[in-house]
Structure formats: structure tokens, C-alpha cells
Amino acid sequence: MSTFLKVILQNLAKGPSTIKYPFEDSPAPEKLRGKIAHDPEKCVACRMCEYVCAGGAIRIQDTEDNKGINFVVWHNSCTFCGLCEYYCPTGAIHMTNDYHTAHPQEEKYDYCEKTCVNKALCARCGEPILPLPPKMIKKVYGEEGDVKGLSKLCPKCRRKAVWEDVVR
Ligand code: SF4
Ligand code: SF4
Incomplete structure (x- = not known):
């Protein structure tokens, strides 16, 4: 039997090596640098993450009634550098391994993580x-x-x- 035929038979026996993404889920490595998540319960609004953010993706502002702090991370501006997670003193911000960043064009201004830190x-x-x-x-x-x-x-x-x- 020729080598070519052998390879074909081996591959047929092994089954598909690819995943039918996006029709089925594609697993990501645990340490992949993906979308940012923020936990307002742990956040002290020190602004360190906003200061070190390489992509200028983080905005921290008082709410209009001054009863809290609006915290926004723009996923489209994030460069996945990980500096925010590294410098956060309380572990309130971290990178997930969620790499799903595709979204319709009309949603680009809403494509962010929005939380509120209550005062x-x-x-x-x-x-x-x-x-x-x-x-x-x-x-x-x-x-x-x-x-x-x-x-x-x-x-x-x-x-x-x-x-x-x-x-x-
Ligand atoms: S997420 Fe961390 S670094 Fe950013 S403001 Fe909150 S406590 Fe500070
Ligand atoms: S990973 Fe980098 S670019 Fe993204 S929000 Fe954190 S500091 Fe900013």
C-alpha cells in the first residue's frame, strides 16, 4: 500500500482533527489572555488599573448622584497586556480565557464590561x-x-x- 493511502486510512480512522467552530465550542487554554472581568465587591477604586492600562481601555468615574463609581472596560480597546491584573492591589480585575470578541458593528459602542462600585x-x-x-x-x-x-x-x-x- 502506498504511503499516501496509509495516511488517508490513518486519518479516516482518527476522525476529524478540527473543531466546527463557531457551530461547536472551542476550548481555550486556562491561561489564555482573554476578555477582562471586574469584581466591584473587591474594587477600592484606587484607579491603578486605569493608570497602567496600555490601551486606555479603562474609565473610572463617580456616578452622577455620587453614590458609587462607574467602572467601564472597553473590550475593543483592550490590548490583553495584563497590566491591570498585575497591578490591582485587591485582585478585583482579572483576565478570563474568553476569547470571543467578534460582535456586530452596531454593538461596538456597547461592547464593554460595565460595573458599579457602591459607596x-x-x-x-x-x-x-x-x-x-x-x-x-x-x-x-x-x-x-x-x-x-x-x-x-x-x-x-x-x-x-x-x-x-x-x-x-
Ligand atoms: S480594579 Fe483594582 S486597580 Fe482597578 S480601581 Fe479597582 S482596586 Fe484599583
Ligand atoms: S489587559 Fe491591558 S489593555 Fe486590557 S484593560 Fe488591562 S491594562 Fe488595559
Whole structure:
């Protein structure tokens, strides 16, 4: 039997080596740099991701009523560099392995990840604040930080509380 025929028979026995994408799902490697996902529960709106973003894809703005922070990532501007994930101090932003970026032209201005980080009121002065996640409080003020309720205070009242504690 010729080599050519052998190859044909082997390939027939093995079955198709390709996937009928987009008619069936195509698996992506776990570490593929795909679309960005943002978790508003972990975000402290420090703007680090916006600052380092290579594609200028991230916009962070106060909501009109100042009760929260609008967080937008434009998928079309993202260069999948991963800097936002690398520099985020709380792990609130990360790259998924979702590579499905095709979309109709008329959806291009809506093709983004939109979330809202809700503000709370400072437990002392009542100013709208973004409560610090316990992980960050622990990092800055040590294990005791959140026991004293520092995460529920604005930066000014937090400094005051720490100072009062030192004086005591
Ligand atoms: S996602 Fe991370 S880096 Fe970006 S504003 Fe939120 S906490 Fe800061
Ligand atoms: S992966 Fe890079 S370009 Fe995309 S949002 Fe993050 S920092 Fe910006």
C-alpha cells in the first residue's frame, strides 16, 4: 500500500482533527489572555488599573448622584497586556480565557464590561466612601485593623482613629 493511502486510512480512522467552530465550542487554554472581568465587591477604586492600562481601555468615574463609581472596560480597546491584573492591589480585575470578541458593528459602542462600585457612608462623619476590603486593612494596619472598624471610615476619620489609638 502506498504511503499516501496509509495516511488517508490513518486519518479516516482518527476522525476529524478540527473543531466546527463557531457551530461547536472551542476550548481555550486556562491561561489564555482573554476578555477582562471586574469584581466591584473587591474594587477600592484606587484607579491603578486605569493608570497602567496600555490601551486606555479603562474609565473610572463617580456616578452622577455620587453614590458609587462607574467602572467601564472597553473590550475593543483592550490590548490583553495584563497590566491591570498585575497591578490591582485587591485582585478585583482579572483576565478570563474568553476569547470571543467578534460582535456586530452596531454593538461596538456597547461592547464593554460595565460595573458599579457602591459607596457607603463613613461610620463617623457620614461622608460617602468606598469601604476598604479587610485584606487591604490587614496589610496596612495589621491584624487588628478591621477589629477597630477602620474599613468603615473615610481616610480622614481613619487617620484620626489610628492617632487616637496611639495617644491612648
Ligand atoms: S480594579 Fe483594582 S486597580 Fe482597578 S480601581 Fe479597582 S482596586 Fe484599583
Ligand atoms: S489587559 Fe491591558 S489593555 Fe486590557 S484593560 Fe488591562 S491594562 Fe488595559
